[in-house]
């Protein structure tokens with residue numbers, strides 16, 4: 001039934017197909033930023049994916065930027081995630097957790113002690129976040145002191161260790177979409193004059209330190225990285241993304257992660273957005289698995305895998321609305337349309353109540 005349904009070896013895992021559930025923020029965590037009561041059901045419903053990647057989960061309290069996103073830094077959060085991984089494994093699934101720190105994409109109301117969000121430099125993002133049921137302007141951040149950076153790296157390492165303790169099969173470092181690590185990578189947001197700013201090598205230092213710490217903790221087989229080379233979302237830009245990633249990818253490759261997950265174009269919008277980017281060069285510079293994402297259809301995904309441009313294809317919105325996306329793609333069945341009004345926040349509606357295809361009567 002086609003290239004998307006060939007098994008694939010990812011680290012120590014055998015994925016039964018090439019279809020990945022992309023990380024999706026759903027803002028349904030319970031108080032204490034614990035996974036919500038429906039999270040286990042939501043992920044278990046989608047366990048037929050080759051690989052599930054969880055919603056982004058903050059590694060430290062100041063890494064939270066939106067209401068009701070789960071953490072992976074407190075014991076009760078680890079316990080909450082354990083119910084999710086147990087439910088996915090009981091259905092024969094495999095799941096990675098996405099490790100997150102939002103940096104400046106936050107608001108003082110979400111910050112411990114109402115402090116300013118942290119960032120590489122004190123440059124406010126021209127964007128909004130969601131607090132108290134309303135969209136509000138992100139707050140003015142403060143620049144991290146160089147002495148605080150080891151604490152950020154430790155936060156990611158600890159989060160990775162906590163994710164494995166919670167039963168995850170691996171972790172994905174979130175280096176995309178204008179969040180903290182991406183803010184360090186780009187010269188529009190990183191104006192530091194110390195060893196973490198200026199040259200590409202300096203701007204990439206935090207990411208590589210995080211990857212080194214996490215790979216030491218969990219091993220390359222259980223490590224993935226997500227990047228978005230040219231997406232402008234969350235008010236991010238760079239003067240030369242091709243040079244940045246041309247320098248970066250061989251060094252990511254040398255650390256030996258199982259996969260590189262690449263968002264093509266503008267996250268959630270057009271794939272051919274703005275400046276052209278040579279994704280093929282990235283694919284050729286990386287020896288691990290290559291996951292592509294953003295607006296893929298069954299045909300586009302089949303072509304990408306058949307032509308060797310990707311090993312795996314991640315689907316976001318399609319997985320929100322189709323718990324049995326794998327079966328629907330296998331059959332070429334029509335897909336449920338996602339309801340954008342219930343993407344962020346709420347209850348079971350638009351979360352665990354999307355229908356699967358009726359299986360033929362036995």
Ligand SMILES: C=C(C(=O)O)c1ccccc1
Pocket residue numbers: 025056066176177267
């Ligand atoms: C973690 C997110 C990302 O990577 O874009 C996110 C956060 C809030 C809403 C949608 C997506």
